[in-house]
Amino acid sequence: MKRWTRTVAVAAALTLGLAACSDPSAEGPTDTTVSWPAPTGRLDGVSLTIWAAQNSNTVPKKVIEGFQAATGARVEVVTIPDPYEQGIQTKVATGDKPDLAFWQPTASMLTAINARSNLQPLTDAPWLPAMAPQLRDITGLLDGTRYAALVTSPAVEGVYYNKEVFAAHGVTAPPKNFDEMVTVARQLKTKGVTPFYEMGADRWATQWWVQVQLADAAKNGLWDRINTGQEKFTDPTVLGAIKKYKALIDEGLFNPDIKTAKFEDQGAALLDGKAAMVVQVNSFFGQLQAKADTATLNKKIGFFPISPSGNVGTFIPDQSNALVAFATGEPKREAAARQLLAYWMGPGYQNFLADRNTVSLQTAVPDPAGVPQALRDVHAALPASVGSMQAQAVANPDLFLNLADMIAGTTTPEQAAKATQDQFAQLAKAAGVSGF
Amino acid sequence: MWFLVPAFAILLVFFVLPTLFNFVYAFTDWSGFKSEINPVGFDNFADLASNGTLFSALRITVVYAALVAVFQNLFGFALAVLLERDTRLNRVARVFFLIPVLMSALAVGYLFQALLKPDGGVNQLISAVARQPFDYAWLADTTWSIVVVALIHSWKWMGLSMLIYLAGLKTIPEDVMEAARIDGASRWRTFWAVRSPLLAPAVTFNVATALLGSMNGFDIVQATTGGGPARTTEILNIFIYRTFGQGLFAQATTMSLVLFLLVALMAFPVIHLLRKREEIL
The missing domain is CATH 3.40.190.10 (Periplasmic binding protein-like II)
Incomplete structure (x- = not known):
């Protein structure tokens, strides 16, 4: 009798364990209407995490400095070792998510990270009208929903x-x-x-x-x-x-x-x-x-x-060209993440380009003076190129x-x-x- | 009795459940692409069996393990015999041969990767000695790189084998040696007919750990060749790592289950065989 109860107890514990270990990335948002906070609204006490690769972890430096000064938020960049994509997929599969991450904005890679469940849709992002029209929808979309913000020329x-x-x-x-x-x-x-x-x-x-x-x-x-x-x-x-x-x-x-x-x-x-x-x-x-x-x-x-x-x-487009915002389940931080993107592509964009010495994606923002000619040629080839x-x-x-x-x-x-x-x-x- | 509960709880969560999941997920379609996990029966096994990559990775894994087992034991045994006497010099030398065992396997891998580059230290040394340019790419040869990587693995772990063989040599009873000497056996004869057979338990342990340890190998190969050139050093764990990185979690789990079964299948006969040798003692 005693042995019987023990067996049941072990079996119950195992079942419980199994249930507890089911895929933690299972549930996610389905609503795609998004509100966009003002880029420089106060965010005191909010801290955000950005995952970046070894070759992209210095990209957001100037943006973060400006954003922290303007809003009072704290932003931390965490470097995920190479191979970057594998590391992120593994972390996300086990339920670990940042607020934002550098990510290749292509449909195949958005599928690979299960964008529908794990990412915030970036529908009607405030910077879209400012983007050069031929670059606006070049990438970052999966089945018609925008999940990635392109920050540099792909x-x-x-x-x-x-x-x-x-x-x-x-x-x-x-x-x-x-x-x-x-x-x-x-x-x-x-x-x-x-x-x-x-x-x-x-x-x-x-x-x-x-x-x-x-x-x-x-x-x-x-x-x-x-x-x-x-x-x-x-x-x-x-x-x-x-x-x-x-x-x-x-x-x-x-x-x-x-x-x-x-x-x-x-x-x-x-x-x-x-x-x-x-x-x-x-x-x-x-x-x-x-x-x-x-x-x-x-x-x-x-x-x-x-x-x-x-x-x-x-x-x-590669990982250093774009960012995705994760659906973390905390509305305040999710909104702050969107606000950071809006700041990046809005008031912070000029400084960002100057710091990175790279080509502008927005018609109203000029290229910094020191961009090498070959990079300008690459960018000029973009509108006519194919995926x-x-x-x-x-x-x-x-x-x-x-x-x-x-x-x-x-x-x-x-x-x-x-x-x-x-x-x-x-x-x-x-x-x-x-x-x- | 109840004070064992915390220990067993930890065992359950960190050892039993993961092992169990290794079996469970192998029969599902778990992937990074979608949230649901559905059972798919033996689909993953059928897919893997129909794809030649798994068998080539398995073959490479077994070859690698066999090479490591041979090299590591040869080196370890030779070192143990050479450094057996307790002189001061030998003690220092033993410590030096044990240092690689304590080093990080990735560090060892990157170190050798740098040394074995076409313009790396090894080739520079050979060029200087031979007085002619030498630029052989040690880690880019589709035939021999697996041997080079197995040698690196053996180099790292030979100190441990040496230690165990040394312990084995030290436990050989002095009276047996004395009896052999009185019977007029030469040193060579004593070595092969008396000391070597008495080392059987050490051989069992060393061969089994080298063979099974290298079947689970990953770090050294990843750091030196990453499975290249042309996947001729892609042992199963590297293949699993690559598959997992693709988001194909279920397939990767299935492979690790296959590896688990392979290790088990090889371990029992090998250990049984080596144990048989010990019975003559």
Whole structure:
């Protein structure tokens, strides 16, 4: 009898434990009407937490100083170690949430953090009318609801080139399309220059080469077809781009140490003129800015977007470009978080840009004087550019890993495409996308 | 009896429940993408079985564990034999070989990553000795990097093996050694016919801990290669970490369940076999 009661007690305790451990991020808001407090209203005694990555934790410095002085609130930036997105997803899955966080504002990444349950909708944000019209709705939306505030110009995949190397070998104007770029590369190779530099060891940039080739297809609904299962990564469009990338590598148009080269090496190679071109995103230019001053960069480094049909860029907003506000369940702090965003994109915006020395997203606010020309060119490419896989696909598979495997020589383009498609289907299924 | 309750409560919350959940969540569709968690039966297992990545990660894990078990015991045993006599120099040397055991595994990993870069310290040394440029990428070789990483793992833990072998050597009764000497056995013969067999319990412990510890390895591989080049060093825990980071929590849980079963499946026969060797004592 005694043993029987004990068994029941243990079973009851276990059941209780199980119930207590169900997904803590389960419930969330469904109402999307939002009130916006005045940006500089008093917030004495309120403290807010912002999660940031190692490369974005200094971004809000000036904004926070201004906001604290204007409202009396306290704002703390907590750095989440890399890999940032994984760290955040894990924390949020266990019920740990900040008030605000830097987050990639694409639909796939908003899905990945379960925006509908975890984030505050930012409907009718007060800064939207001030935004440049072509940038207003470029990203940050999931199924028509705004969840992210874009604070800096989103990254664009394109070609960074060394102007001096181009000039020294008689290339007077940047190529007008992908094939022309390959022709220029072949010319440069015959003159003993390494045309392209890729970082096979750090892996993540490998995907840009495939994505820029897909820009025209993306404009014609490639990602919609992939999202609904009508087309696959293994079909000719994507597979063809992967094969072309492989063919260019096999032709010897890339650095010979492509398998072992790292992100750092890539920046040094372009700046020193050891390589002529690098297909990269804005964070690459950030690396160059850490190595050289604006005058040197203006003299040496140029940027042009590229696609098979012309100079069309592929935009890929990243984590340092935008913030999301979490639904913490405490109305006062949730409102304060929205107020901070309104301050950031309102009264604090000019100072923020000056501190970061970056391009303005608002028509009434001018760019600070010291912004390098290449960054202005990147920003200018934005309105005409198309969304990347990250921006338009419902799930974000590790295309870069599969391409890096291909570069290392362990897989074929067909295998890389298949591995990407398999993972895409797995993620889409987990996200509840119909058809997977 | 009741004073045990707090201890058991802690055991329940921090050990029993997580282990139980490891089983429960493997049969659900828990992910970072939505709030509901629904049971899906054996779907996750079927998916994993149909995907080649799991088997390649499992194979790499077993190879890695076997390499570590061999290297760590070879090094540990050799060190124990070399440093057996209690001289002052030997005592100091033992301490130095034990220091890596106490170091953070990530620190060890990053240290070796820096040393083994194509332009790192090791290659500079080789270049200087060989008087010609040498830029082999130790951690970017799709065939040999797994061996290099296993060597690093063994380097970190060999001090512990050394300590246990030393303890084993010290417990060999002096009269047995004396009897061997009186019977006219050479030092070589004594070593192989008397001392080595008497070390069987130490071998059991060392092989089992090295093998099973490295199957659960993560930190050193993550810090040196991160699973690269081309995933040839992607042991199961790195694969799990990557899957979890994708928001595929249920799939990651399923994999860790598979790892748990694999470790259990390997542990029992290995320990049983090694125990059998001890029975002759």
